[in-house]
Amino acid sequence: MGHIVHYVSDDTLKEMTTYYQPYQTKTPQHAVFQAKKNGVTITGYRSKKVMFQGQNPEVEAGRWEALKAAKGSTKKTVNQHDYMPNASLYNQNTIGSDETGTGDYFGPITVCSCYVTNEQIPLLKELGVKDSKNLTDETIQSLAKTILQLKIPYSLVILHNEKYNRLQKKGWSQGKMKTMLHHVAITKLLKKIAPTKPDGIIIDQFATPNVYINHLQSEGKTLPASTYFVTKAESHAISVACASILARYSFVKEMDKLSKTAGFTLPKGASSKVDQAASYLVKKQGYACLDQFAKVHFKNTEKIATYLRK
Known part of the structure; x- marks a missing residue:
């Protein structure tokens, strides 16, 4: 599971809030809205930060990248067909x-x-x-x-x-x-x-x-x-x-x-098995090593601390 963060304008945040209204879920503290669409959770914060989390979040995030590019350009939008x-x-x-x-x-x-x-x-x-x-x-x-x-x-x-x-x-x-x-x-x-x-x-x-x-x-x-x-x-x-x-x-x-470098077999995917392996790796080599082994912006990085406390 990955995540992408966008920082948007006030107008775009309002537009996103309206667009995702049919998909909204319970809004967390400090957030303007939270929605779930196509397996991706989208959370818009008062700071104008918007986070896309889930499998392949770039597809949903790409919708707003395209909109931003279109607003900043006079070029004609291409036809998908x-x-x-x-x-x-x-x-x-x-x-x-x-x-x-x-x-x-x-x-x-x-x-x-x-x-x-x-x-x-x-x-x-x-x-x-x-x-x-x-x-x-x-x-x-x-x-x-x-x-x-x-x-x-x-x-x-x-x-x-x-x-x-x-x-x-x-x-x-x-x-x-x-x-x-x-x-x-x-x-x-x-x-x-x-x-x-x-x-x-x-x-x-x-x-x-x-x-x-x-x-x-x-x-x-x-x-x-x-x-x-x-x-x-x-x-x-x-x-x-x-x-x-x-x-x-x-x-x-x-x-x-990478597994040879780590000293044990690194699991594929982004499951709880991966969280456990990441916490074991951090325990052995420290958090700094993750830059070499992992995509550190994935949610798995945040879960390591939980396993280290066990």
Whole structure:
């Protein structure tokens, strides 16, 4: 479970209070409102701080990032349908891009982009390449090695915890971090396969195209031509499924390295098991070590003290 903090204007806070009224829950002390929508708890405080907490809070937080960008710009908002591919694209030569590690307290975010030709699709399907979320780590390891042996062109980018935490303190949302990681991976892969050009680039959608493009523009970058955003893209495009597997394979290897450094196996996810492991790690090495091992803004960090008192 992660959380994102925004500081908003009085007008935006009023707008959010009205917008979330149908979803409101019991308002805590010092808060203007608290609501729960799509598994994300949103709390607006009198200090004009707004906190988004839950699984993938960047989607809900992104709604307000897009609104802020739209108010500060005269640029036309992009049309979501312009970035949805025709189904025939899934059987063509595509770059697919996916990420993992975003909901895990320990470990980095890994993003991978893969280029798959239409001739390779039948073999990859026959080998069992599909969404990594439906595969065990052992199967992922086996499939990843097969993909590498087939010399599928790919680009892998890893955002380690120290840099993740620096960017988060700088004010970057996790959504912006993922956007820039995908952009770097795709840009590197386009250079790697040049002069070949894919029929399309498919990104597993974690934000609306408008929010994604605004993130790019804030860093002086632009969206490559023929880029499309698809929800659960790894279930539709083999190129995204390959990227999903290689990203997860890399994440598991990075977790193994961190576990060796910690001296014990670090659990994945953000459950109470993770809270216990984090408290044990802090007891051994102190709070400062978390910067190397964890995404410190996650709620898990606040829970460590409770376990240390036991």
